[in-house]
Amino acid sequence: MTGAILDVHGATRHYVSGDSIVKALDGVSLEAHGGELVGIVGPSGSGKSTFLLIAGLLEPPTAGDVTIRGQKVSEPGANLDRLRDFRRHAIGFVFQKANLIPFLTAGENVALALEIDDVAARPARAYATDLLINLGLGHRIDNPPARLSGGEQQRVAIARALANDPPLILADEPTAALDSHRGRQVMELFRQIADVRQAAVVVVTHDPRSLDLFDRIYEFADGRIVGEERSADKVRPEAVGLLPQRP
Amino acid sequence: MNLALRDIRFGLPRFLLTVAGVGFLITASVGMVGLYRGIVDDALLVIDTIGADLWVVQGGRSGPFAEGSSVPSTMDRRVEGLAGVASVRRFVQFSQQFDVDGRNLRASITGLDYPADTGEWLRLSDGRYLASGHFEAIADASIGLGLGDVVHLGQDDFRIVGLTNGMVDVQGDGLLFVTINDAVDIAKRRTDEEVLLARAKAGGTDAAAGANSSVPQESKIAAVLVSLDPAADQRQVAAAVLAWGDANVLSQADQHNLLLNQRLWRLRVQILAFTVVLLVVMAIVISLIIYTMTIEKLHQIAMLKLIGARNSIIIAMIAEQAALIGVGGFGFGLVVSKLVFPHFPRRIVMDTGDLALLFTAVALICGVASLLGIVRALKVRAQEVLS
Ligand SMILES: Nc1ncnc2c1ncn2[C@@H]1O[C@H](COP(=O)(O)OP(=O)(O)OP(=O)(O)O)[C@@H](O)[C@H]1O
Ligand SMILES: [Mg+2]
Numbered sequence: 001m002t003g004a005i006l007d008v009h010g011a012t013r014h015y016v017s018g019d020s021i022v023k024a025l026d027g028v029s030l031e032a033h034g035g036e037l038v039g040i041v042g043p044s045g046s047g048k049s050t051f052l053l054i055a056g057l058l059e060p061p062t063a064g065d066v067t068i069r070g071q072k073v074s075e076p077g078a079n080l081d082r083l084r085d086f087r088r089h090a091i092g093f094v095f096q097k098a099n100l101i102p103f104l105t106a107g108e109n110v111a112l113a114l115e116i117d118d119v120a121a122r123p124a125r126a127y128a129t130d131l132l133i134n135l136g137l138g139h140r141i142d143n144p145p146a147r148l149s150g151g152e153q154q155r156v157a158i159a160r161a162l163a164n165d166p167p168l169i170l171a172d173e174p175t176a177a178l179d180s181h182r183g184r185q186v187m188e189l190f191r192q193i194a195d196v197r198q199a200a201v202v203v204v205t206h207d208p209r210s211l212d213l214f215d216r217i218y219e220f221a222d223g224r225i226v227g228e229e230r231s232a233d234k235v236r237p238e239a240v241g242l243l244p245q246r247p
Numbered sequence: 248m249n250l251a252l253r254d255i256r257f258g259l260p261r262f263l264l265t266v267a268g269v270g271f272l273i274t275a276s277v278g279m280v281g282l283y284r285g286i287v288d289d290a291l292l293v294i295d296t297i298g299a300d301l302w303v304v305q306g307g308r309s310g311p312f313a314e315g316s317s318v319p320s321t322m323d324r325r326v327e328g329l330a331g332v333a334s335v336r337r338f339v340q341f342s343q344q345f346d347v348d349g350r351n352l353r354a355s356i357t358g359l360d361y362p363a364d365t366g367e368w369l370r371l372s373d374g375r376y377l378a379s380g381h382f383e384a385i386a387d388a389s390i391g392l393g394l395g396d397v398v399h400l401g402q403d404d405f406r407i408v409g410l411t412n413g414m415v416d417v418q419g420d421g422l423l424f425v426t427i428n429d430a431v432d433i434a435k436r437r438t439d440e441e442v443l444l445a446r447a448k449a450g451g452t453d454a455a456a457g458a459n460s461s462v463p464q465e466s467k468i469a470a471v472l473v474s475l476d477p478a479a480d481q482r483q484v485a486a487a488v489l490a491w492g493d494a495n496v497l498s499q500a501d502q503h504n505l506l507l508n509q510r511l512w513r514l515r516v517q518i519l520a521f522t523v524v525l526l527v528v529m530a531i532v533i534s535l536i537i538y539t540m541t542i543e544k545l546h547q548i549a550m551l552k553l554i555g556a557r558n559s560i561i562i563a564m565i566a567e568q569a570a571l572i573g574v575g576g577f578g579f580g581l582v583v584s585k586l587v588f589p590h591f592p593r594r595i596v597m598d599t600g601d602l603a604l605l606f607t608a609v610a611l612i613c614g615v616a617s618l619l620g621i622v623r624a625l626k627v628r629a630q631e632v633l634s
Binding site: 049053058059084085087088089093095099101102103104108111112113115116117121144160164172 | 554633
């Protein structure tokens, strides 16, 4: 196996609240390789979101470090605002809420991610269209987010996260706001992204029904990994040739 | 993709309303400043255009604008005899109300020393100057009279032979020019009732004061206008007049000073104070609009940061919207001003310098407000998307 795309080592995160210290994360080490769909489960407050923030370079760890594609990018005291350019190329985020820009259409929301990465407006737009068509949203390209259903919005958010073809995708409860059918669809999409794009996809989820799709599942409790499960018989949904090449 | 424009397109009615709101504030500011300029301009209009070096007025008084003044109508002969005096004209001005075709009109009757003065210092918009010693008048358009109209003033009918534009007195009443002899007659001849009313008002102590004339005494005028020889010493001529004891003499600069700093002082300060209040309100409202606009977008800005947008994209979005609101509002305000103010009863002067200054102020306000917004936006952390 080639080197891990994401390598978090001994990540610890303390929050000071009042005179007590909350150990949101307590020495978590976790790797994710290209083509892998990695799940994180655990009770509320167990540090799952905190882990994603640290892995996604949105918060520095109190101790430990984060290496992405062999490059050590975050450690205690790191200035993460400087890593915005790195984040743009390397990481795609999906959250429980789609967080689309309300004044842009679905197509523009996706194209924006490309334009931010210096792709010219026309090819950006064309690629965004391709991507949305492949995600079954061809009829929604010119609609503002407010006209889209929750599942549609989430798929647009996934298209946006994919647009720059990042090697690492981090998702925090992406299906929590969706019904089980649409939730399953979104999870299958992540599976395909890992398979077709060879991206490392790390998904925090509460949803036990989709766990069959994952390569590995980590269980968090009290800021630590308390269990790891490898599913040998994971389900591989048919890849629908969904992912066109980025310009 | 231009985020500022997309956002505006998305909330177009709201943006247009905002621009209109800012625009009306700017209209109000333009109007306030213009009203001030207009009042000053109107006040100085006659003094500046009539072209007199010195005004000889009633002794001990600073007439005829800041105070009343009445001098004998023969005073001009005395003044004419002084060394250094090139020419003299008699001057009288008083307010008069009259009916024309059932309309109640108001004018400031101003005497021209015909035939020496036929009104050629006026700029006519229509008609001609006075050509007869009696019963002709030049009217300002603001009075509401037309060329050829006949007005009954005093006991005579006057025909309007010429029209001017924007010739008004300190109060904004249009000027109606007649020969000085006619003017004195109009002032003198009043109805019995008017005489009685005036007496009652004066408390019966008017017998000697000539209550049957609105220029205080019969055959009196308000002032004598003096044009000096180019070589003459203004101070010497003034000293000679003062030496008579019964007359005072004022220069054009004195008249300016009296009007602006005495007669109109309170009004000017009032308008200026109001203008300051309005400008402060405008500054606060515009900066609030722009700042709130940014604050409302903090979530989206955090999202932009999350997907890796450079600061320049965020700064451009905020600054462009601020600029569009500022420029749009100013343009809208200016258009409304140009459409509306000409119909106002008093002159609103839209001075290019004032407008440039106002634009600079608006630009500055927008700049500072968007800067505050930008500082706030750059402080937003990407993970705030999650909260
Ligand atoms: N900014 C913060 N300041 C203080 N405490 C925090 C902060 N962020 C998280 N915590 C605490 O850290 C712990 C872990 O939080 P985290 O959000 O990672 O949990 P989670 O596993 O994502 O839970 P959930 O399933 O409810 O989303 C919690 O006890 C939380 O209260
Ligand atoms: Mg969480």
